[in-house]
Amino acid sequence: MSAAGDWVSVFAPATIANVGPGFDCFGISLGEPGDIVRARVVAEPGVKITAIRGDGGALPYEAERNTAGQAALAILAGEGEWAARHGLELEIEKGLPAGSGLGSSAASAVCGAVAAMLAVGHATGSVYNRDRVLFAAVDGEAVASGAWHADNVAPALFGGFTIVQSLDPLNVVRLEPLLPCRVAVVTPDFVVETKRAREALPKSVSMRDAVANCANAASLVAALLTANGPLLRAALADRLAEPHRAKLIPGFAEAKRAAIAAGAYGCSIGGSGPTLFALAPDEDDAERAGEAIVATFARHGLTSRLLVCEISPLGARRI
Amino acid sequence: MSAAGDWVSVFAPATIANVGPGFDCFGISLGEPGDIVRARVVAEPGVKITAIRGDGGALPYEAERNTAGQAALAILAGEGEWAARHGLELEIEKGLPAGSGLGSSAASAVCGAVAAMLAVGHATGSVYNRDRVLFAAVDGEAVASGAWHADNVAPALFGGFTIVQSLDPLNVVRLEPLLPCRVAVVTPDFVVETKRAREALPKSVSMRDAVANCANAASLVAALLTANGPLLRAALADRLAEPHRAKLIPGFAEAKRAAIAAGAYGCSIGGSGPTLFALAPDEDDAERAGEAIVATFARHGLTSRLLVCEISPLGARRI
Numbered sequence: 001m002s003a004a005g006d007w008v009s010v011f012a013p014a015t016i017a018n019v020g021p022g023f024d025c026f027g028i029s030l031g032e033p034g035d036i037v038r039a040r041v042v043a044e045p046g047v048k049i050t051a052i053r054g055d056g057g058a059l060p061y062e063a064e065r066n067t068a069g070q071a072a073l074a075i076l077a078g079e080g081e082w083a084a085r086h087g088l089e090l091e092i093e094k095g096l097p098a099g100s101g102l103g104s105s106a107a108s109a110v111c112g113a114v115a116a117m118l119a120v121g122h123a124t125g126s127v128y129n130r131d132r133v134l135f136a137a138v139d140g141e142a143v144a145s146g147a148w149h150a151d152n153v154a155p156a157l158f159g160g161f162t163i164v165q166s167l168d169p170l171n172v173v174r175l176e177p178l179l180p181c182r183v184a185v186v187t188p189d190f191v192v193e194t195k196r197a198r199e200a201l202p203k204s205v206s207m208r209d210a211v212a213n214c215a216n217a218a219s220l221v222a223a224l225l226t227a228n229g230p231l232l233r234a235a236l237a238d239r240l241a242e243p244h245r246a247k248l249i250p251g252f253a254e255a256k257r258a259a260i261a262a263g264a265y266g267c268s269i270g271g272s273g274p275t276l277f278a279l280a281p282d283e284d285d286a287e288r289a290g291e292a293i294v295a296t297f298a299r300h301g302l303t304s305r306l307l308v309c310e311i312s313p314l315g316a317r318r319i
Numbered sequence: 320m321s322a323a324g325d326w327v328s329v330f331a332p333a334t335i336a337n338v339g340p341g342f343d344c345f346g347i348s349l350g351e352p353g354d355i356v357r358a359r360v361v362a363e364p365g366v367k368i369t370a371i372r373g374d375g376g377a378l379p380y381e382a383e384r385n386t387a388g389q390a391a392l393a394i395l396a397g398e399g400e401w402a403a404r405h406g407l408e409l410e411i412e413k414g415l416p417a418g419s420g421l422g423s424s425a426a427s428a429v430c431g432a433v434a435a436m437l438a439v440g441h442a443t444g445s446v447y448n449r450d451r452v453l454f455a456a457v458d459g460e461a462v463a464s465g466a467w468h469a470d471n472v473a474p475a476l477f478g479g480f481t482i483v484q485s486l487d488p489l490n491v492v493r494l495e496p497l498l499p500c501r502v503a504v505v506t507p508d509f510v511v512e513t514k515r516a517r518e519a520l521p522k523s524v525s526m527r528d529a530v531a532n533c534a535n536a537a538s539l540v541a542a543l544l545t546a547n548g549p550l551l552r553a554a555l556a557d558r559l560a561e562p563h564r565a566k567l568i569p570g571f572a573e574a575k576r577a578a579i580a581a582g583a584y585g586c587s588i589g590g591s592g593p594t595l596f597a598l599a600p601d602e603d604d605a606e607r608a609g610e611a612i613v614a615t616f617a618r619h620g621l622t623s624r625l626l627v628c629e630i631s632p633l634g635a636r637r638i
Binding site for chain 2: 211
């Protein structure tokens, strides 16, 4: 096959989903670290993954079972006749660990979708389409999580703070927080499988808890958009997912208390965990909160890594 | 008794609670119409209601059973020794019908709390305290609704768009929407008792519905604060209370469809109903949406009154 196109390289960042009261709808971009996918058009139909690095050999090369591969397939599915005579070759470079709560599978899916869209666009003249890419990335991410959701995909694609208003129809809004805010992200060295974390959740909740989460989700958005720190402090609480998933993370309650005592607005679980995040007014507070979480994990026999960053305006980008 | 102080007169406006996805937490002020309470310090301890007008004889004069009376008692309860030697006389003028979904009992409670606080403050030098007044008004409103909630009290007191972030501790935030928005308020001529509307609600809800409401509540706030009309259109939906309370209102689904077809962003039930409200981009759309609702009620044999207004920045005020 000689008719291969130019390589397109795309980076997508780590993200934190849920962000307290926004279970399955809120997400924030951490800017970096992240994953990289390279794509180029080839003459063979379908998607062929020819290299995966940084995954310790864990990820499948079969496109349909790989989040980046499936996302690229979803882009090809929109190209009709052209896709019967062309395909994509992908190379994947994982910067994010799987099962950590940093949106690893979403980052790969987003990279795959964006790289595929750009490579296909170069070849066919297709215009880059935000909604098509979003849909393809969500489709790809479902391979890993077993569920159709977009709370990591949205910030990995668009950056900033995102709300998945609806999955069907898929509608995502991206907000630019006004409140100065730093994020401490602590990832302990063990894995929580997304599917297991999802099974830990009940199918129904009390009306009281549902109302409390609605009030907190709305208040958290109001706090970010009107720079209201005390309101963020009050609203960063979750009654839907956190109480059930906390049991999967040794020392969670203690780590949360320690982070808040160290100056954080609040602390909760990143996605399905075991990563914990804390939001704090400034770099020093975030640093102290993060170190308090690391120290708590250490007392529970867990090593962990701390990252302090901001809610990054950056999502997926060509590199 | 000769030592009576000067009369203080306070007005508090009609309000819409819930506002779609914000069951038990969102509220908006309509600015007017509203209730008026006059208060003055008298030598006899306790609260004595000496006149109630505009209620058709329905409201009790016994202070503990009257929302304005109970709110005034709650203010007195904070005055210690002084309240053993002084009391308050109240006159109440109802401008709002009870059981209509316009926050009638909350308006009276807010008037009672504010008028009592001002009258007591004149006599004792007590400084006007926002949180004390809010607490007293919620305490007063509970007399009518049988439950401790603040979704009507908050906008009646503060104006604008309000979120009750938490009831315990009581924490309310007031927002100033950026999105130009008119409100059509249609009140059909029958009564839904708040207690009955509350009994129509289930004690638990599906996780799926809880998540959808959180996403919509957060998105509605984002829409108002970032002037995003299409987002408001998508987010003005409620799965927690509306499906159950709609059954108490003849023609609800049809009226809602008609309002949206006439140009409204969306339409839902004001508080526990039967008032319906629609939010619309401008005066003309609101007018058309309101008339569409009135016409639907008429087809179901109900007369109704239409009010078109804005989300008013005005809450309770001295007159």
